[in-house]
Amino acid sequence: MLRPVLLQVDNFTPPTRTPWxxxxxxxxxKRDLLIPVVREELGVVGEAWEFSVEPSFPSRTASGNLLADLIAADPVGWLGEPAVRRFGPQTPLLVKLLDASANLSVQVHPDPDDPALPPEQSGKPEAWLILHAAPGAGIWLGFRDGVTRAEVRRTIVEGGRVDELMNFIPVQAGDGFVIRPGTVHAIGAGVSLIEPQFVQAGRRGVTWRFWDWNRRYDAEGNEDEAGQPRPLHLDRSLSVATLDGATGEAFVQSCRAGEVVLHHGALATRRLCEEPWFRVDVLEGTGDAALDDAPGVQAITCTRGFARLSWDGGAIDLPAGRTAGVPAAGPEVTLLQEDAQVVRTMDGTLVA
Incomplete structure (x- = not known):
């Protein structure tokens, strides 16, 4: 019988990939999960790929096995029959932790089914739950009222400031957003978040950069005025960017997570979002909850406090900063929390 698995704690991206x-x-x-000497030797860490079968940074279990291999050995058992019919023998779910000490580039993702993408690429819708924000920190979402594609293009070509055309939103811990295909966005310095994503199984998620704050970098990923800029994808970005519908504050409101409360009490549960690509619940407080209401695989990430997954004959401890994968088939699993915040990522309505 399949069992939940604890995933590695240090699936980090290198500074050359995430220089911000x-x-x-x-x-x-993850301070208490890393050996002090290892933690001190690490440079900046922009992302931790907590739950991933994406080829760029695939997750391994705590015992060293690839998560993708476990799923491939029993796709129906891990993913459930509806997901296998829709997506094949691997999961499209991807969960990252992200921390920005500098502004991320202004970027956009195409639709996962965009016919212009080659077979090895996928768009990647996202959801964000803010975990930490420095005073005054925020994000950029979409363009202000009246901004046109021609104005955006001209600003970039002339070396202007694209952020001045966008909506800036100050954020705090607990805020949630859904970044649908075509949403032009940027995460600001001082923001840390958890980011469930949808990436077509076996493909690499595509990010197209509009603008990178006119920065240049050396070969090690350090900002350097004498270095080279990161590549931009202006034509592709503009071709998929959402500019023809709502703009300004109306667009920002359309991106805010609905946050429907599913359960009140000492262990409160809210539905951060329910999209075609994923469902995300946030459980906060102390208590226990059954995890038997999802038809597919689940990624369970403890982002604060202490949690435990328990079933008949076994258990997994989840201190803050750890993630586990729970298969569709297997024993009934109970989540126990002690003054904790847990993010639960599940399949979306495409396979419900």
């Missing part, structure tokens, strides 16, 4: 990263993930969230 900080130290919050390793010095705060």
């Amino acid at each position: 990263g900080g130290r919050w993930i390793v010095d705060q969230l």
